[in-house]
Amino acid sequence: MQSPIWRDPVTAADRVLLEIQKAIVEGQIAPGSKISEPELAKRYDLSRAPLREALARLERCHLIERTPNAGARVVKLSVAGLVSLYQLRETLEGLACRLAAEHMSDDEIAQVQELLDQHLSTQRVREGESYYQEAGDVDFHYRIILGSKNPYLINLLCDELYFLVRMYRVQLGMNGPRVSRAFDEHKAIINAIANRDGELADLLMRRHIGASRRNIENHFKQQGN
Amino acid sequence: MQSPIWRDPVTAADRVLLEIQKAIVEGQIAPGSKISEPELAKRYDLSRAPLREALARLERCHLIERTPNAGARVVKLSVAGLVSLYQLRETLEGLACRLAAEHMSDDEIAQVQELLDQHLSTQRVREGESYYQEAGDVDFHYRIILGSKNPYLINLLCDELYFLVRMYRVQLGMNGPRVSRAFDEHKAIINAIANRDGELADLLMRRHIGASRRNIENHFKQQGN
DNA sequence: CTGCATGATATTGTCGACAATTTGTAATGA
DNA sequence: TCATTACAAATTGTCGACAATATCATGCAG
Secondary structure, eight states, rough: SEEEEESSSOOOOHHHHHHHHHHHTTSSOOTTTTHHHHHHHHHTTTTTTHHHHHHHHHHHHTSSSEETTTTEOOEEEEOOHHHHHHHHHHHHHHHHHHHHHOOOHHHHHHHHHHHHHHHHHHHHTTTOOOOHHHHHHHHHHHHHHHOOOOOHHIIIIIIHHHHHHHHHHHHHHHOOOOHHHHHHHHOOOOOOTTOOOHHHHHHHHHHHHHHHHHHHHHHHHHOOO | SSSSSSSSSOHHHHHHHEEEHHHHHSSSSSSOOEOOOHHHHHTTTSOOOHHHHHHHHHTTSEEEETTTTTTTOOOOOHHHHHHHHHHHHHHHHHHHHHHHHHHHHHHHHHHHHHHHHHHHHHHHHTOOOHHHHHHHHHHHHHHHHHTTHHHHHHHHIIIIIIHHHHHHHHHTTTOTHHHHHHHHHHHHHHHHHHOOOOOHHHHHHHHHHHHHHHHHHHHHHHOOO
């Protein structure tokens, strides 16, 4: 990935972007709170120029919202926002599946299957440890998306939507009874791709993400907010 | 629309963004050419700060590509790029149709139908005048997209993909024998939405855009490049 | 003659200060 | 008491200059 978000940071703006991004996703900067440029510049010890560059990129991943001459605020999480976001994700990752079934090499597919087997074993060992679960999930989806070989789609899912999705998961404390089920679903998806059945992979992926959405949606309502 | 692209320009960065955007879309700044910050700053008579803000937004609509410490280049048009872009568009505007069928009010739907009738009559009068055709087409798609009521989808299609789509159409000189057929297709789509048949509207929209893509694709190959 | 190191030039990244605009506050009048 | 206005403070937008990096040309060794 060569995007300004995933490349290793070469510029001051890159570095501060990663830090603020993490702080927002993990809720250390509260949703809805105002972003003060002077304050952050002082906090991260740089001038406002690279900071503003970072803010522009944060707006690009929908983590903040800016209004001219009035500054930026961290996004608020809401059920409506979650639904809108996941509607997009379902469709886009479904498309990724169809394209992956067409464009992934047998080798690449085999690697993903291998990856899943690895995850399954380590997962059994570290049962319930949600970090590994999430990392594995991210890795799986990531590979399918790259497999689509569509640069716009890749950019969209990995750069512009990924962090907001992650923010919902992190801040609503997704661990999960869904873990083992998710593994089976992943397996079914990659198998469909291996059989070059894009239609089926698309359907399974949309269901997979739909289930995930309902899961988060429940946590949301349960946990108030 | 409140996005930094469609709001009327309040800041210097806004203004220069519109100018450069237009220049790139219309090919006055050649595809593949390097963007020189000092040169553009002098040309548009402002400092590099707002210019760089504008460049960040141009990157966001995929009109330029930046590499750290090395500057920006205008994107090149290619068949592969066109296909990738339209794959996305088909899926996304298909989704917009499904959502629009669910969320548009009867009033909003009636307004679009009215709009189409107006376009049909003015179009007969100004036969072949591609500007009006395109404006009408844009307007139609625009309304459906807004009708989806999904802010992420709206932002994506209207802000981040719209200008690149337009660049392909403009630079490959799309006028068209497809004009009258497109009107029929629009009519069919809004009728499906009026019947609350999201599935059908989705299908028809994907076909509509697919036909458009093949059309441009032919021009591309014909015209070399 | 080709390939690589070296240095001059130009471009991008960053800084601190100033200008323009908004936000918050207090005073005024109804 | 409430609304409105004027003013003060703070924040964002813009500027010009400097530092860090890349690009290009030149010269040298093989």
